[in-house]
Amino acid sequence: MDNFELFTASYKLVKDVMKVSSNEEVAITTDTGSDFQVALSIAQAATALGAKPLVVLRNEAPTVGKAMDKYLPINTLSAVLSNTDVWISLDKSYLIYSTPYEKAMSVGKVRYIELSGFNIDMIVRLIGRINIQLIYELQRRLARITSGVRRMRIVTELGTDIEFENDPNRPVLVEGEVNGPGEYMLFGQVDWAPIEESINGVIVVDGTVWPPIGLLHSPIKLKIRDGKISEISGGSEAKILEKWLRSFNDEKMFMTAHVTYGCHPNAKLSGNIVEDERVWGAVVWGFGSQSETFKGKLGLASSHVDAVVLNNTIYGDGELIVKDGDFVHEEVKELVRKLRGAA
Numbered sequence: 244m245d246n247f248e249l250f251t252a253s254y255k256l257v258k259d260v261m262k263v264s265s266n267e268e269v270a271i272t273t274d275t276g277s278d279f280q281v282a283l284s285i286a287q288a289a290t291a292l293g294a295k296p297l298v299v300l301r302n303e304a305p306t307v308g309k310a311m312d313k314y315l316p317i318n319t320l321s322a323v324l325s326n327t328d329v330w331i332s333l334d335k336s337y338l339i340y341s342t343p344y345e346k347a348m349s350v351g352k353v354r355y356i357e358l359s360g361f362n363i364d365m366i367v368r369l370i371g372r373i374n375i376q377l378i379y380e381l382q383r384r385l386a387r388i389t390s391g392v393r394r395m396r397i398v399t400e401l402g403t404d405i406e407f408e409n410d411p412n413r414p415v416l417v418e419g420e421v422n423g424p425g426e427y428m429l430f431g432q433v434d435w436a437p438i439e440e441s442i443n444g445v446i447v448v449d450g451t452v453w454p455p456i457g458l459l460h461s462p463i464k465l466k467i468r469d470g471k472i473s474e475i476s477g478g479s480e481a482k483i484l485e486k487w488l489r490s491f492n493d494e495k496m497f498m499t500a501h502v503t504y505g506c507h508p509n510a511k512l513s514g515n516i517v518e519d520e521r522v523w524g525a526v527v528w529g530f531g532s533q534s535e536t537f538k539g540k541l542g543l544a545s546s547h548v549d550a551v552v553l554n555n556t557i558y559g560d561g562e563l564i565v566k567d568g569d570f571v572h573e574e575v576k577e578l579v580r581k582l583r584g585a586a
């Protein structure tokens with residue numbers, strides 16, 4: 244495999260994305276569901292920069308969010324994550340919304356990036372072989388366009404047709420641009436929380452639903468009324484999702500937490516949610532826990548699920564932004580051409 248490129252990609256992650264400086268402490272968390280070689284390579288890259296890495300390996304947990312607490316070494320993990328300068332998470336069962344995550348975020352010291360389940364192929368393709376400055380610029384422009392839009396409509400050929408309103412006082416987040424302590428996701432997505440009760444229509448999910456499923460074999464149809472899932476239909480996977488959502492006995496698990504554009508030119512639908520939610524022209528709908536950074540109304544729930552919809556057509560106040568999965572807005576056209584050429 245691309246071992247030479249693995250180190251180059253790891254070095255780029257530590258230096259250019261996480262902006263690690265010498266003597267900083269870097270915790271790399273991973274679990275038994277992830278590729279340990281990637282953790283080691285990132286540790287080597289941190290060492291090359293004069294930083295002090297620590298690799299933490301634990302058992303993969305069968306769930307995520309608050310529900311995973313009972314599987315975690317909570318005290319040890321909380322102590323590590325609350326005290327380190329940089330936290331790079333490769334955990335397949337990601338720690339976001341767990342107690343150690345909450346404790347670390349409340350201390351407010353750490354620069355944390357979530358790279359759940361990253362294997363060699365993913366880090367090389369998604370970080371090593373991308374022009375980071377160009378992708379940040381595309382994200383900034385998409386965020387600017389979206390911030391200026393009040394009413395949005397998203398449709399797909401498979402039957403998605405949903406409308407909602409944006410709150411101009413809420414941020415549209417450019418993911419992955421690390422700037423001081425805080426929580427970061429990999430670049431290649433732009434996300435925000437629309438006014439929850441304004442979201443109405445139908446979402447036909449045809450990509451990935453994680454948790455509890457992964458890549459879908461047949462689409463799942465979600466009816467959304469005033470921001471809440473009111474009906475789930477489809478095949479056996481629709482039943483799995485509904486049963487899982489109901490198992491928490493938490494109404495908030497049915498609430499729409501965020502909308503996301505996927506905009507990474509090298510992302511492929513793979514079953515790994517971190518990559519799938521960045522697929523070019525995909526829209527990801529999040530339900531359940533809503534990160535504080537969105538400045539929405541929901542707050543934390545028992546867990547969180549992401550549902551990936553492919554090949555969207557997106558209108559902002561009647562103007563086309565995305566057409567059949569391609570960014571066509573005038574303000575990004577040229578940049579898209581360059582980014583694809585460089586990728």
Ligand SMILES: [Fe+2]
Pocket residue numbers: 501528529530547548549
């Ligand atoms: Fe999400």
